[in-house]
Amino acid sequence: MNTLLQDLRYALRTLRKNLMMTSVIAVSLAIGIGANSAIFSVVDALLLRPLPYPEPDRLAAVWLHSPSLGILRDWPSPGEYIDIKKENHSFEQMALAQGRVFVLTGREQPERIFGARTQSSLLEMLGAKPLLGRLLLPEDDKPGKPDVAILTERVWRRLFNSDPAIVGKTIVLNGNPFIVAGVLQRSFMLNAEVMPTETPMDKMDILAPLPLGADAEKNRGDENYNIMVRLKPGVSVRQAQADLDVIASRIREKDKRDASFGMHVIGLQEQVVGDVRQALLVVLGSVGLVLLIACANVANLLLTRAASREKEVAIRTALGAAWPRLARQLLTESVLLALLGGGAGLLVAQLSLYVVRTMNPGNIPRLQDITINAAVLAFTLGVSVITGILFGVAPVWRAIKVDLNTSLKAGGRSGQSDGGLHLNRHSLRGLLVVSELTISLMLLIGAGLLIRSFVRLQNVPPGFTTDHVLTMEVAATGPKYRDKKPEVNFYKEVESRVAHLPGVVAEGTVSGLPLSGEVGWGGIDVEGYTPPPGQELQVDLRVASTDYFRTMEIPLRKGRFFNEDDTADKPQVVIIDEKFAERFWPGGDAIGKHVWRDPKKPFTIVGVVGVVKQYGLETDGKIAAYFPQAQRGGDRMFLAVRTSSEAARLSSAVVNQIHAIDPDVVVYGIRTMQDRLHDSLARQRFSSTMLGAFSAFALLLAAVGLYGVMSHLVSQGTHDIGVLVTLGAQPGNIIGLVVGQGMALAGIGVVLGLVGAAALTRVMASLLFGTSTTDAVTFAVVPVLLIIVALASTAIPAWRATSVDPMVALREE
Template sequence: RVIDQRLAEANPEENKGRDSVVLSLHERMVGDIRPALLVLLGAVGLVLLVACANFANLLLARIATRTQELTIRAALGASRVRLISQVLVESMLLALLGGVAGLVLGTWGVDALLALKPANLPRVENIALDARVLGFTFAVALLTGVIFGIFPAWQATRVKISSALAAGGRRTAGGSSRLRNLLVIAELALALVLLVGAGLLGKAFWRLTNVAPGFNPDRLLTMRVELPEARYQKVAPQTRFRDQVLENINMLPGTEAAMISELPLGGSALNHNFIIEGRPPMSAGEEPELYNRSVAGDYFRVMGSPLRPGRLLTRADRADAPTVGVINESMARQYFRDQDPLGVRMRWARSEGVEWITIVGVVGDVRHFGLAQTEEPAIYTPYAQAGQIWKRWSEIVVRTQGTPDLQSAATQLKQAVWKVDPLIPVTKVRTMSEIMSVSLSERRFNAVLIGIFAGVAVTLACVGLYGVVAYLVEQRTREIGVRMALGAQRHHVINLVLRHGLTLAVGGIALGIAGAFATSRVLTSLLHGVEPTDPSTFLSVVLLLLAVTAAATYLPARRAAGLNPNVALRHE
């Protein structure tokens, strides 16, 4: 605020209506990627919950088969605390073994994560399995073993000794079957939430890959040059450097056209308040804004930007020629809706003495701020008439006649620059297709990781459902044998088992849909052209989960239908 006040006092007209934002270094580094990382953290949490529910389900099933053993030990004098302690120790050991297995998989996962990482992910080189990760993993494993093992342990010691011994161990600990069903429903609900998130991000990414960027990226090579301020502070050496470099590049075999400007998709441009000649004046700071992009060479030919009315910038638009500019369609629509913009003059606001710029053409929009953002009003002006290079570094873009070898082309382009000045740094030689891929890397990273997490969650949920249904078949083997002995057909038995499994699936899906509707809105900032409640995504996920759960239920159902009634009737 103090700096704002001093600037306003020093230049009241220039700084009227302007404000500034102060960001910490940490926020500046992670601000853009923070929402995506929080979403991924939430997805990991959901997968952990699914795994914990599955873990508790398996413990309940294991304890149900040990009811007679625990009852006999209690009858022989074992205290309830001792029995609970034993079950807890077993659950903690299982959880720790799972943590060790997770660390082994994690060592491979880190390499895969680094291979998928987006270009703008900060401090990615610090990702490693260090002591903090090991400590956190074992802490989570121990907590999982305790928290999700305490209730099964308590359930195991609730049965009455006389009743359990009389039943011969065939009873499960009270209410465990109902609890296992609820756990499966919760697993399926969480898996559906993750599947919906993966589907939304995947659909948004697919739509972004089909967005027209406003230029043709094929056969475009780019490189960055940086002009030392000591030798290129004045306009004349800057102009001479640009002209000579472009001339050298255009003489290279295989070159179709070349230009110097800012790259699209990079979000780099200067914005200015401007005034249109003949329109009512506005208060300082309230004038409309547009982005100014200075270009040199055959910019529009290189980018393949379509010309609407008027003409393009040419080499004749030099410093001593009338000041001209070409606007994009967004500016034409927003500020010249009922007027032909050709021949209209404009200038920068609060810049007395600056020449008026005559609009000589209109070109198609180019997405300079990313494929997910629509283009803002902009004007293209010749570098020769800009008076200065806005940045010490500039991007050189070359359209080739064929698909060149990148290494060979990079060498030739660097030589073309170094013929003019051998001390100029030339970096970031890339294809435009590579730049487009990098611009999508963060969204690709999010979609792939959420998809992997969703796949793991669905697998765990289906394993849990399979376990519950298989255990049901085991518990009702005698009943199934009686039904078949009395004339029940195979399809009757299959329907009986499927009905139970699909009832759980429908319950989980219904709960998951409600959860997905409530949570999918956190993805809004990561979606492009897709609503958080996109009906087609929800429908596809529901059908997919129904199909997968039906398959998980059908396997034990088919096994039940294949039972021999004589064997089933003798089953204990």
């Protein structure tokens, strides 16, 4: 222990004497270690830390799929839930649930609250505990019982002022009375990552019963529910999948479903993580490579410093110091440096998490809950120690190899010369620089691919115009809107009032606004088309008002838009998109043809409009059909308003007009279409920005490393330079010699980097859009950039070499 304390005190004195180098090293390590700690905190929260439920590895969800119909994941129906419950041998518990948007009224302002209708077994499955009152009970699952509501602690505190007497009170949700039966403990969490719903939701704050009637088994068309399950002890997801495959085959035969119809069970942890896993692993790998570059750079700096300490090491060795003692001393300095960098890295990690939250890529679950916890602290400590050992090995190895006779004979403070003006005498440093350049090139190519992909994605036409468009969601719920006519009249009045506001150019409503995350599709039949047995044509189904297409500037290809004559008492009409028309009437005319969901109620096609990117610029959606709102109704609609100036300025005026019609109507999600488009690209922007930032830092470190090696090469080769100048070498010859050796390192790094990038960028294929993992432009431009940076890093030491005075250099030697 005394020896260790002695080593620490000596290390601190040594680092304090070289404060500038210590600071440079600590900052480099802080950025490398801090970035790793920040990304690890995200990985720990999403991939390593179990979900906050009892035995979460046994929790799973059940989904439908029909790949031949383009349906890779679909919600089940009550009928399919009952079939699974009767026939499975794998599930200990099951629960059927459905996400709902509740509108709380009876207050000064109506409030929209996300929640779910669910069977009582869900709360038990998720280990929920009541803070007040009770949970849902099995008798609540029976039809005919009074509606009850379970509140989360969060909504109880925010909307009901933590009222201790809330249990037993009646609240009004969607115009109907609900008796508050209980309040959940604060630790309970249920959100759309755990239970994805058709309507994009945040945290679910109200849970109400979902009674199933006697005819629920016949309800097979309403595929809009979640099935949550707990596996029996010892049953794996794979075994449960085999069980489901048998049940799916029976349903496929009984219901005459598509031949590709099936069901799959997915572990809840996997469902929550979703498609973020690969992006996270790519980013984690990137910051790991940056840390390796930082280590190589620090090792180079320490090697330079070790060259100046060779005489000191030689004297201590001559006085009897064993090499393990010297190695321990040097490693203590390295680890202490790394710990300083790690401590500063925690501050960098906090800052990095703040930046990530600010950027909010949108696909990182529980982003606001990710913190620097004990696991992250342990990770940072471990990384710091390992990093210190990694970059400390090279100076230790050099110290062990010191030639005592040469070092003690050499004059001056520096000890023995470190060589001359040739890289083959500095092979270790050259190897470290080549490694830095190789990794930098790999990161730069990865970042270049993501950036080119992002640029191409931004240039994809969305099918509508986003400029000067204000959007919001409007929920007209409650008993007064149970019939279609009051709904239609309400939204018609909204459009009429908003149209008269100054600055409004056009306005319209739609059930599913593009880029809103709203999902809505269903089966449809087409005149003249007979689907294969057991298959059903799946179409995006949207309800739109008369002026919606003009408001969004969705182009009309053929026919007409909806007009005021398309009312409920007139023949039913529909507008289809161009992809729909080209599929069934290629080169022909779809106008006047018919489609239907009920053969007795066909819709006449009156118009063909352009294709809209409904779910994202990178996604090709299904073919789409639009139905007139006056004929179909709809209680929750999106209102779009095109303005002549900045759209956001009109939000208050528009909301005031809606509340003037009905103050109980809830208006939410007020955003411009530009904001929605911007947020739809958040994941791609996050990946390209993060990898771009890491690559820039890696390139900077590599440039500094190359500059350091070439500077040291020049300082140690003054004798060689003096001889060359004495023999008649011109400044151009000296510059060419130094730059040539620097470019040799860069050339090797480029070749190795290209090979490594070609292999590693394949894992990025799912993150790219319209860009190959071997994109020729990226693989051509990035090496040129690296060569330019390397040339700049070498030019300064090369220019300094020309100022060497040959008489002084030869006299010193």
